Amino acid sequence: MQTELPRLYVYTVSELTRQIKAVIEGTFPPVWVEGEISDYVHHGALGHRYFTLKDGESRIRCVMWRWLADRLRFVPRDGLWVLAYGELTVYERGGRHQLMVSHLHPTGVGELWRSLEQLKQRLAEEGLFLEERKRPLPPFPERIGVVTSPDGAVIWDIAKVVARRAPWVEVVLCPVKVQGEGAAEEIASGIERINAHGEADLLIVGRGGGSAEDLWAFNEEVVVRAVARSRIPVISAVGHEVDVTLTDLAADRRAPTPSAAAEMAVPDRAELANWVCSLRGRLGDAIEGFIRDVEGQVAALRDAHPLRQVPDRMLQYSQEVDELRRRLGNALGYTMEGKSKELTALRGRLKALSPGAAMARGFSVVRKLPEGRLVKDVGELKPGDRVEVYFARGRVVCEVLYISKK
Structure with a gap:
């Protein structure tokens, strides 16, 4: 014989869910919950964070609104142990309870560094840290x-x-x-x-x-x-x-x-100047050595037995050596003079383009106080604001009295 069940009131799903929501939210005060983050999602459009806190036996869904999550001083990620503070609530559409988080602190610092060591080991095994793959820096x-x-x-x-x-x-x-x-x-x-x-x-x-x-x-x-x-x-x-x-x-x-x-x-220009002077001296020494070698060869030919009867040929060799010395000397002088002029012109052009030169011509850099943020447009200021103005030499602190956007 079938027992007849009482039918005092029939709830809809929505009504029952709202009743459960009222009981949970009316019974539980804000709580601290410790667990491991998993299924972490940063909602790109709205900026809210959704994740699950779990331990060895259970899990609970969590939500953290953007205006609270933007204050975090760390980046949540899967596998990180945290301490969460928030209110229990019920997401009616999904019919599930969740923790609405207002504060989140990492407790598993050891776990975080363990994850870092695991990543470091994996990337090292791929060869990303090998010395032989590192390249020299360009000298100039x-x-x-x-x-x-x-x-x-x-x-x-x-x-x-x-x-x-x-x-x-x-x-x-x-x-x-x-x-x-x-x-x-x-x-x-x-x-x-x-x-x-x-x-x-x-x-x-x-x-x-x-x-x-x-x-x-x-x-x-x-x-x-x-x-x-x-x-x-x-x-x-x-x-x-x-x-x-x-x-x-x-x-x-x-x-x-x-x-x-x-x-x-970058190299230091004073060191570069010394290097160029050293090269100039070495080049001069090399040319002098070459000329001495040629003179030695000429002297050897002049003293050789088959050539003793042709002194006029020796005079021609001597004249060629003198001519070579003169031409090499001129070539070195012209080359060094030309390169020096090019370097001077290049320094002048680059100095004119440098930030320091621009400030020396009357430009300045303005930062808003107290945060020190760089001011790029007059619309970022209002009367009464304090600003710090940097000149080529020195700086001043000013108060904005009047603003014109013309």
């Missing part, structure tokens, strides 16, 4: 590409050193993010763009110092592979001397600082 580059942030001090340090040591060298900036979400992809894309441009002789990739999390983009596989694929020799200048990233291992040369990278990249 004409154009240097720099992949870094446009707002930091790195590009200014590099440009200043290059202008002092080799003012004829052009510095081309490819601006990218150097930390945070999407930084690794931007850095890799910047390296590829400089290579595609095809006119740079040397590439510097780097940023200033920071924490391990700040520098983490330079440990990402996409950046390391972009450096290894580069047709242009690469100098890595990431952080300070104690900081070593996978990008440093894959680059052709590693510099302890961006300023040191610039010194590696």
